[in-house]
Amino acid sequence: MAKIMMCGNEVIGEAAVHAGCTFYAGYPITPQNELTHYMSFRMQEAGGTFIQAESELAAINLVFGAAAAGARAMTSSSSPGISLKQEGISYMAACQLPAVIVNMMRGGPGLGNIAPSQADYFQATRGGGHGDYRTIVLAPSTVEEAWDLTHLAFDLADEYRTPVMILGDGILGQMMEPVEAVRRHLHGKGTGLNPNKPWALTGCKGRKPNVIKSLLLGEGELEELNRILQIKYGKIESKEPRFESLYTEDSDLVIVAYGTTSRIVRSAISKARREHLHVGMFRPVTLWPFPETQLQKLARKTKAFLVVEMSAGQMVEDVRLSILGQRPIHFHGRAGGGVPTEETIVEMIRDILKPRSKKRVYA
Amino acid sequence: MKKIFERPASLKNVPTHYCSGCGHSIVHRLLCEVIDELGIREDVIAVCPVGCAVIAYEYWDFDCSEAPHGRTPCVATGIKRTHPDKIVFSYQGDGDLAAIGTSEIIHTANRGENITVFFINNGVYGMTNGQMAPTTLIGQKTSTSIKGRDPVRDGYPIKMSELLAQLPGAKYIERVTVSNPANILKAKAAIRKALKNQMEGKGFSLVEVLSPCPTYWGLSPKDAYRRIDDELTKHFPLGVIKDI
Amino acid sequence: MKEEIIFAGFGGQGIMVMGKVLAWAAMKEGLKVTWMPSYGAEVRGGTAHSMVVISDEMVPSPVISSPTACVVMNRPSMDRYEDTITPSGTLVMNATLIDRSPSRNDIDVLRIPATEMATDMGNTRCANMIVLGALNAKLKIVSMRALIDALKDVISPDKQDLIPINEEALKEGARLVARQ
Numbered sequence: 001m002a003k004i005m006m007c008g009n010e011v012i013g014e015a016a017v018h019a020g021c022t023f024y025a026g027y028p029i030t031p032q033n034e035l036t037h038y039m040s041f042r043m044q045e046a047g048g049t050f051i052q053a054e055s056e057l058a059a060i061n062l063v064f065g066a067a068a069a070g071a072r073a074m075t076s077s078s079s080p081g082i083s084l085k086q087e088g089i090s091y092m093a094a095c096q097l098p099a100v101i102v103n104m105m106r107g108g109p110g111l112g113n114i115a116p117s118q119a120d121y122f123q124a125t126r127g128g129g130h131g132d133y134r135t136i137v138l139a140p141s142t143v144e145e146a147w148d149l150t151h152l153a154f155d156l157a158d159e160y161r162t163p164v165m166i167l168g169d170g171i172l173g174q175m176m177e178p179v180e181a182v183r184r185h186l187h188g189k190g191t192g193l194n195p196n197k198p199w200a201l202t203g204c205k206g207r208k209p210n211v212i213k214s215l216l217l218g219e220g221e222l223e224e225l226n227r228i229l230q231i232k233y234g235k236i237e238s239k240e241p242r243f244e245s246l247y248t249e250d251s252d253l254v255i256v257a258y259g260t261t262s263r264i265v266r267s268a269i270s271k272a273r274r275e276h277l278h279v280g281m282f283r284p285v286t287l288w289p290f291p292e293t294q295l296q297k298l299a300r301k302t303k304a305f306l307v308v309e310m311s312a313g314q315m316v317e318d319v320r321l322s323i324l325g326q327r328p329i330h331f332h333g334r335a336g337g338g339v340p341t342e343e344t345i346v347e348m349i350r351d352i353l354k355p356r357s358k359k360r361v362y363a
Numbered sequence: 364m365k366k367i368f369e370r371p372a373s374l375k376n377v378p379t380h381y382c383s384g385c386g387h388s389i390v391h392r393l394l395c396e397v398i399d400e401l402g403i404r405e406d407v408i409a410v411c412p413v414g415c416a417v418i419a420y421e422y423w424d425f426d427c428s429e430a431p432h433g434r435t436p437c438v439a440t441g442i443k444r445t446h447p448d449k450i451v452f453s454y455q456g457d458g459d460l461a462a463i464g465t466s467e468i469i470h471t472a473n474r475g476e477n478i479t480v481f482f483i484n485n486g487v488y489g490m491t492n493g494q495m496a497p498t499t500l501i502g503q504k505t506s507t508s509i510k511g512r513d514p515v516r517d518g519y520p521i522k523m524s525e526l527l528a529q530l531p532g533a534k535y536i537e538r539v540t541v542s543n544p545a546n547i548l549k550a551k552a553a554i555r556k557a558l559k560n561q562m563e564g565k566g567f568s569l570v571e572v573l574s575p576c577p578t579y580w581g582l583s584p585k586d587a588y589r590r591i592d593d594e595l596t597k598h599f600p601l602g603v604i605k606d607i
Numbered sequence: 608m609k610e611e612i613i614f615a616g617f618g619g620q621g622i623m624v625m626g627k628v629l630a631w632a633a634m635k636e637g638l639k640v641t642w643m644p645s646y647g648a649e650v651r652g653g654t655a656h657s658m659v660v661i662s663d664e665m666v667p668s669p670v671i672s673s674p675t676a677c678v679v680m681n682r683p684s685m686d687r688y689e690d691t692i693t694p695s696g697t698l699v700m701n702a703t704l705i706d707r708s709p710s711r712n713d714i715d716v717l718r719i720p721a722t723e724m725a726t727d728m729g730n731t732r733c734a735n736m737i738v739l740g741a742l743n744a745k746l747k748i749v750s751m752r753a754l755i756d757a758l759k760d761v762i763s764p765d766k767q768d769l770i771p772i773n774e775e776a777l778k779e780g781a782r783l784v785a786r787q
Binding site: 264266 | 642667
Binding site: 049053088 | 406407410423424426446449
């Protein structure tokens with residue numbers, strides 16, 4: 001089948017249209033602009049709505065409105081913009097509104113830079129805004145996978161009535177890889193169907209009025225909502241963890257990495273394997289729910305773990321919570337837009353598996 | 364016996380939480396009367412603000428959404444763009460529309476969104492214990508301007524309707540009040556026109572209602588209504604500001 | 608087979624396009640490929656690079672730290688990337704704009720007076736395709752046919768009239784390598 005080159009940002013846009021997204025609102029920020037550009041004409045072609053919002057606050061709340069009205073809706077941004085969107089994400093989690101939020105992470109904190117980063121892991125996986133809630137977080141590592149996970153994001157959002165985040169970084173957003181050509185310019189409304197949403201605001205003809213709200217002032221009401229949310233999150237935690245493992249069957253060392261970093265780790269592993277070093281990789285595809293049980297099982301088979309991230313150490317905390325001290329956990333991270341190199345990772349693999357001296361300690 | 368006055372079908376038969384003399388109750392009723400008269404109850408989707416009217420959905424018998432503070436017109440826009448055939452309005456106070464949501468209301472009007480906005484201006488933050496609003500008059504005492512609003516420290520009362528009228532996307536803007544029966548009838552006419560504009564696809568319409576807050580103005584209801592005519596309308600003149 | 612190629616130069620020299628044409632061509636020939644841009648704030652005039660990884664197996668990392676080949680279109684790019692090239696790798700340099708010789712002696716060097724040749728051809732901006740044609744002739748990554756085909760995909764619809772001169776530039780670069 002004929003293929004074309006598309007960047008991660010564009011593929012997410014096309015996948016959203018294909019998944020039946022009919023509403024997109026966004027505000028420009030590098031490195032996710034290609035997605036906003038793409039949606040500006042594709043939404044129009046597909047008969048949907050595109051709004052270039054005046055701010056990220058507006059964008060997320062436009063999406064709130066569209067989601068409340070029953071549309072499959074999406075917004076996208078990069079780190080500083082996602083911070084602004086947390087208000088709306090918290091409200092949507094509380095109102096149990098489905099939506100897809102894309103974060104192509106860049107270096108932070110503050111305005112930071114526009115280089116790739118994974119420093120929003122805590123924000124993404126711990127809820128991000130105020131209150132006790134979680135968002136499902138999907139972390140594609142290739143352009144092709146971004147296509148699949150965008151579809152999954154819309155499906156999970158509707159199934160659980162909850163906001164879902166696609167968490168990538170500048171590299172994933174900007175890089176181009178071949179995808180099936182049929183995936184571009186599917187003129188028409190896309191093939192995804194909006195599931196029946198009896199709770200949506202559509203006018204109260206033939207039914208009692210629907211109300212979307214999160215303000216619960218009555219005694220015990222908010223506690224009850226939280227109980228319902230926690231039951232839902234528990235179900236997601238038991239049913240939805242996704243991961244990929246590579247050579248974990250015979251590995252003395254398992255590297256845990258996600259997204260773009262996992263690709264660099266994959267290269268490092270090929271190199272190390274040529275040196276007969278028994279190293280493998282565990283790649284969480286869902287960052288929340290974190291595939292905790294699945295990782296825990298590996299603690300029995302392997303001798304040590306190495307976590308590699310484009311951050312000062314965030315996912316490493318989830319790895320620690322999964323391994324619970326059963327095995328040593330090493331860490332390598334680059335913060336502020338730095339990208340771990342294949343060479344450094346290979347060197348760390350060698351040092352951990354064949355320590356030549358005791359002077360280098362990674363923790 | 365012929366019934367000549369009754370509760371509008373769109374208004375639920377429940378007591379409200381509003382203070383005695385509060386203007387919200389009057390505006391709620393007017394809105395519901397108009398919705399009934401236009402026969403659009405089943406097509407209406409309302410967006411309630413954060414502020415005293417936050418639980419307006421407890422009183423209105425049609426589809427409603429809440430919105431984060433000030434983002435009310437964004438939520439309304441998201442709904443309207445998804446269901447262009449429905450009648451979508453936002454109901455906002457002066458904190459919601461004139462302070463935290465200034466950016467949102469300006470850009471919603473500027474895009475000419477075909478929605479209706481009801482802006483209830485009482486010049487004070489009622490829900491959070493009577494702090495100064497952007498529309499508080501000079502010299503007016505509030506819990507954050509205990510000696511009276513001082514323009515040097517606090518700036519000036521903002522005229523949102525006049526400001527929004529500058530935007531080509533805004534089609535109809537009128538300021539009304541509910542200070543006496545004659546004004547209430549005018550307010551109702553404005554509410555009707557603003558909703559009809561949307562039904563006819565005319566674009567962004569906004570009705571600002573000068574509304575009394577006896578509780579945080581420290582006045583009896585009667586004196587509060589008098590203050591609207593004596594003081595508020597001097598700074599916020601009534602009438603059509605824009606109609607194109 | 609695996610090539611990791613960095614294209615570098617001033618913004619506006621067609622650095623992104625060079626990488627994209629090669630990436631599209633490789634894809635058309637059934638190879639696995641990634642293309643990654645630098646995406647600095649500068650649009651014109653600053654330094655830019657694009658990274659292309661081509662392999663007959665799945666490409667793990669799109670990030671290149673030791674390129675097998677490097678195309679440098681100006682002096683700052685040469686200064687930045689020369690040392691990173693893997694031993695026995697290839698350096699293709701725009702000799703018109705680079706006023707120094709490489710210091711490495713463990714790499715293959717192709718000196719292409721690209722800007723001068725492009726000016727002679729009537730469009731300075733096709734210097735990038737001359738260099739790409741030369742690089743490909745040297746490393747034999749894809750067929751000339753695939754490169755020419757890729758121009759149609761990479762050059763935007765409103766600039767398709769530039770295809771003939773770019774095609775000629777690709778061939779000119781290849782001919783130069785054949786002569787050398």
